[in-house]
Amino acid sequence: MSSITVVILDDDAFLLKVLQRTIHRAYPEVDIMTTSDIDEFWQLLNTKQDLDLVLSDYLMPQMNGLDVLEQCSSQNPYPVRALLTGDMTLSTMMRQPNVVHAYLAKPFNEADITALFDNVAALKSLPFAFNVRRQLGAMISFPVYPLILKELRDLVQSDEFDLHDISHVVSQEPIITAKLLQLANSAYLGFIRPTSSIDEAVSRLGTTILMAITTSLLVAKNFESSIPVDVHEKQLNIAANCASCVKRFAKQAGFNLHDQELLFSVALLSFVGKIILLSQGESEPPDEHAQTINNGYVSANFISAYVLKLWGYDTKICNLLMSCHDLAGTDDNELTLFNHMLYIVWQIIFDEQTPMQLRAYCDSKGVDPLLCHVISEFDWQSYTS
Structure with missing residues (x-):
């Protein structure tokens, strides 16, 4: 892990002291500064502009931790903002969602520290x-990490998981259940026989696509009060159409199923940044195809990569989101x-x-000759008409 400063x-x-010991045990190279004095904290925040992580306790006599992080978002929005709290209720997490990027629950353990610091280090590497x-750190519409998504991620990452358990979790959200069934019956994804079973839908789609669909829909739900339903639906349909096209193109080019699902997920998750931009008052997500990573332009896909990395998504997905508009976008x-x-x-779809x-x-x-051949042979009309 690259050296980070907190x-x-x-x-x-x-x-x-306990936090410092726990962090150093897992990551000896991390540079840790600790303080119990609010004035010293502000001095550190303002003199070290490239801090990677700010971690504040929630209940303090001097100042509430949420208020501390809110000021951080305006004074120095570069670092990841994490709240240390024993209250992980939804009501606390929903307050001013753009303020907090991550939560460290009390009592914490080394695994909790590892999850947080791995994400911070991976974000720094992007x-x-x-x-x-x-x-990105100053975004006014940073979505709250959905608890259902955490529950699903914990299930999927466990050594042994049961598809029925996953089906039970997603069934808590009717809109997710409906969309999973819709896609599981989609000819675009190659399914011919219909199904009305959520268990079978989960089995057909696989956990990679399931997580991408669930993430996209939960982000949309996060902003349902600020964006009309028809706008949500339009952007999701655009992303789903693109994702289905990518998956079928990959299949025709001979990619294995795992890689097809990865590409589907990248395309679908581009929806996340578009919805966040729309929630901030954009009438339509801006044209970003000619933009490059280092020119200071915050595109929808950059926003997607930033949010998803903080939520623990695979760095490969985040890198592809940031590079997919440039043929030479990755080294x-x-x-x-x-x-x-x-x-x-x-x-072809957007430009x-x-x-x-x-x-x-x-x-x-010099693109791979097989991909060039498939460009000519592929049925683009099904996705562009």
Whole structure:
């Protein structure tokens, strides 16, 4: 893990020592600054602009932890903001959702510390320009991490999980159940025989696609009071159409099922950033296809990558979200084919390039000959008409 710097504010000196020991046991290289004095905290925050993490206790005599983090979001929005609290009720988490990026629950253990610091380190490794990170940290519409998503993630990441248990969790949200059944009956995804069973729908879609669908829908629910339902539905349908196209293109190009599902998830999760932009008053998500990572432009896909990394999503998905609008967007050889696949689909669906034009361009740039061939052979009309 790359070296990261954290400042911790807590009025309990004993707890500060326990936190410091626990963190150093898991991550000896982390630079930790602790303080119980609010004035010293502000001085640290304002003099160290590239702090990676700010961790504040919730209940303190000097100042409420939520108020501390709210001021952090305006004074120095670069670092990840985490709240240390023994109250993990939904009402507390829903207050001013843009203030808190992550929660560390009391009593915490080393696994909790590991989950938080791994996400912070992975976020630091993503190729965000400094000013872009600051813009993302200052977002006024940062979605609250959904508790159902955490429950699903814990199930999926467990050594043994039962699909029926997963079905039971998603069934708590009727809109998610309905969308899963819709996609599980979709000819676009290659399903011919209909099903009305949520257990079978979960089995058909697999956990990777399930997590992407659930994440997208829960983000939409987070902003249902600020965005009309028809706008939600329009953006989700656009993302789902693109995701289905990517998956089918990948299948025709010979990608295995796991990689097809990964590509589907990247395309669908682009929806997350678009909805956040719309919640901030954008009439339509801006055109981002000509933008690059380092020019200071906060695109919908950058927002998606930022939020999803803080929620523990695979760094591979986040990197692909950030690079898919540029044929040379990644220097990671393991991601190059995935990047090219997403770029091809984006160009035809969103930039309305013709397959002939795109194939000629990809040929000239040394794209894999098989992908170039599939550009000419693929049934684009099903996804663009």
